[in-house]
Amino acid sequence: MSSTQLRWVKVWDAPTRLFHWSLVILVACAYFTARFGMIEWHFRAGYAIIALLLFRLVWGFVGSDTARFSRFLRSPFAALQHLAHFHRREPDTEVGHNAAGGWMVLVMLALLLFQVGSGLFSNDQVFSEGPLAQFVDSGTSDRITGWHEFNFNLILGLVGLHVLAVIGYAVVKRHDLVRPMVTGSKRLPRSIAAPRMTSLVLAAVLFLVAAGIAYALSTLS
Template structure:
């Protein structure tokens, strides 16, 4: 039996970003639940999220083909048409993100960015406060802390929707999305593969944001 062709769709930087963000958000939640001395690591997780999202926002313009926002952010009309075709069981397959998945990526990036940004001004009213909390009034800092805590519930809902979509495509449509985000390849004609992972610009950009993370957290 002939094995189907596969093509490299997700570059190494996009895949590494994805799993590091998953780990950073997960550790941020866990350290916040532990409290106490773990709050120092909670802050570092926040800096990691901020640095990772900063990297991804720029990579969305200068990265490889399917990592660029222009390849998967589609109009509301196009997205609605895709949702209708998905319901009817006739949705086309996309090498990169489909229209619904593309907008979920944007939503998760913005939510993660807002969560990390509010954490910079947060104050738990005990012994931990964000590095910029002293720049605003105490009352505003406490209010932003409430936003920070409430927003995480919104992020959990968004993550739940994202996982539901992934497992729908994984189990129902038999698209190996999880595996593709590990090894980068999807069943496709070779000519659809990315032609370059842009290693030089990716390494420079990653080093810059890794430096930002170290400067903020250590």
């Protein structure tokens, strides 16, 4: 496809991009703080992740077109069909997540929600415990802590799969998935309409509410 048939289109809004990269940093922080026994900082990273996830869930319904679940969640058959054509080198005409990527986003959000939810009931069996651990007995808290630790391994596995997918798209299909998530824009055929972007003010209000809920949870301990 010649360059005259393409134009730069804004496909990712700033809130979605900030959510993505902030989540990358915070998940890394959660991993290293847990690994090195920095439990207080581990909990702080968890509360920040809660704020991000609460925001993203609401943004998935009222946010910009490419952030909405209804826009990028397609049938499992569509995802499998997309993967079956992975070997084909063809122009990138996806405005947002492709059919397979949409399901990866959904699974990642589900795992992260379980992770922070279980973290609220978990304990380190020494000094610290989640703010909701006081509402269950110690045996239940220990069991949930085990789930919390196992689920994080699933998250790490999915992160690795995501990175491999990004590399695969770059090598096999010559699709750059990273730059649009950094700059917000990508080159698309002129015939494709630009997605609608939602107000940044609304995003800021929603995040402040989400952050307030996360802070309220932190004060329960």
